Amino acid sequence: MPTQKTISPIDGSVYVERELATEPQIVTVLAKATVAQKEWKKTTLDERKAICEKFITYFLDHADEIGLELTHQMGRPVRYTANEIRKGFQERARYMISVAEQALADVQVAELEGFTRFIRRDPVGVVFVIAPWNYPYLTSVNTVIPAILSGNAVILKHAQQTPLCAERYAAAFEYAGLPEGVFQYLHLSHDQVAEVIGDERIDYVAFTGSVEGGQAVQTAVNKRFIVAGLELGGKDPAYVRADADIANAVENLVDGAFFNSGQSCCGIERIYVHEAIYDKFIHGFVALTKTYTLGDPLNSETTLGPMVKASAAEFAQKQIDEAVAQGAKALIDPDLFPANKPGTPYLAPQVLVDVSHSMRVMTEETFGPVVGIMSVKNDEEAISLMNDSAYGLTASIWTKDVEKAVEIGEQVQTGTWFMNRCDYLDPALAWTGVKNSGRGCTLSVVGYEALTRPKSFHLKIADS
The missing domain is CATH 3.40.605.10 (Aldehyde Dehydrogenase; Chain A, domain 1)
Structure with missing residues (x-):
């Protein structure tokens, strides 16, 4: 049988x-x-x-x-x-x-x-x-x-x-x-x-x-x-505007990227940050990422468990390696996470900068604890990059300006548009996607x- x-x-x-x-x-x-x-x-x-x-x-x-x-x-x-x-x-x-x-x-x-x-x-x-x-x-x-x-x-x-x-x-x-x-x-x-x-x-x-x-x-x-x-699937983007509450954006986007080891169709896989606050955002994002504990998920202190399979971790790592070979910079030293072991499902979280849409890590679904972050000059550039994707499940904006959030949201090709939150399904709202x-x-x-x-x-x- x-x-x-x-x-x-x-x-x-x-x-x-x-x-x-x-x-x-x-x-x-x-x-x-x-x-x-x-x-x-x-x-x-x-x-x-x-x-x-x-x-x-x-x-x-x-x-x-x-x-x-x-x-x-x-x-x-x-x-x-x-x-x-x-x-x-x-x-x-x-x-x-x-x-x-x-x-x-x-x-x-x-x-x-x-x-x-x-x-x-x-x-x-x-x-x-x-x-x-x-x-x-x-x-x-x-x-x-x-x-x-x-x-x-x-x-x-x-x-x-x-x-x-x-x-x-x-x-x-x-x-x-x-x-x-x-x-x-x-x-x-x-x-x-x-x-x-x-x-x-x-x-x-x-x-x-x-x-x-x-x-x-x-x-x-x-x-x-x-x-x-x-x-x-999804390749869900976030846009952090210059007027955003940086601490709130960092806290929620780190969680949106790494919860469930990034294995979420609506998890955050790419982030676009206004150049005026880019350095401050990166500093906070990396610092918070380093506080995660990768390890045995049966341990109550573990905050980042293994990916579902070794092959899934290998796929995510390959995207990281390809991006670095193309000029990206990895900001997290995997040695900070002793449980990180190649060939197993245990994969350390990774934050990549100096990335571009010529890299798979910014265009193809990763479904792992990996996020790429890019600096943008204005709303128009952010909108263009968010829409430059075969996917359209969710997208989020981080700003204090509600009217601007709605205006930008009307231009982004997505099933759900969030302001100042991400990676959440409100059962009162239709859960749907566009494109792939x-x-x-x-x-x-x-x-x-x-x-x-x-x-x-x-x-x-x-x-x-």
């Missing part, structure tokens, strides 16, 4: 091993989802909300053990992992519950004598969620909860690195009393994922991952008359639209 192994980045040991689903198991899951969804859509929204609230309770009650599992699976320091549940996961799930009635309400149209007319939001059917390992609960909850609330059935496929996350979802929904078949998970190979997408019982696909993965999903989807929501960062939307009332289809009711009243 084919299996998948989760190699813990902590020490290279096998932490989890699971059998991949067999063809008969896949067929059974798809059949159960289809049958269960037909009954689930008949339930009231209040019933669905109550189950989802109890689902959240399960996660909060088990946050510490779930956090420890997550640290073993993907390497984020244990001091942070439980917060994925207690903060972002809970916040997003509860917000999507709170706006469900508004999002799913009938759309009323102008009265017309002799007719009753309205648009109802029908569930699409069976939703296939393909989730990544870097924020496995945060990314998946964006779709799973609103899909269930909309009256859909959900099949979840989690990354090979984080299979226990899918199993936790199943345990939570069982605890909450969700009818059998409405939520299920599958451990699948890439070929099996394409097979499931191609099955006529799948009505919508929600994918979060790399551009290459998104292209594979799109290829599979193109064979059918369905669509996919694609949340892909994907298409579609999750979160906010808008996030329900892809999970439902409009059904028009045009009722002529019989003559009395």
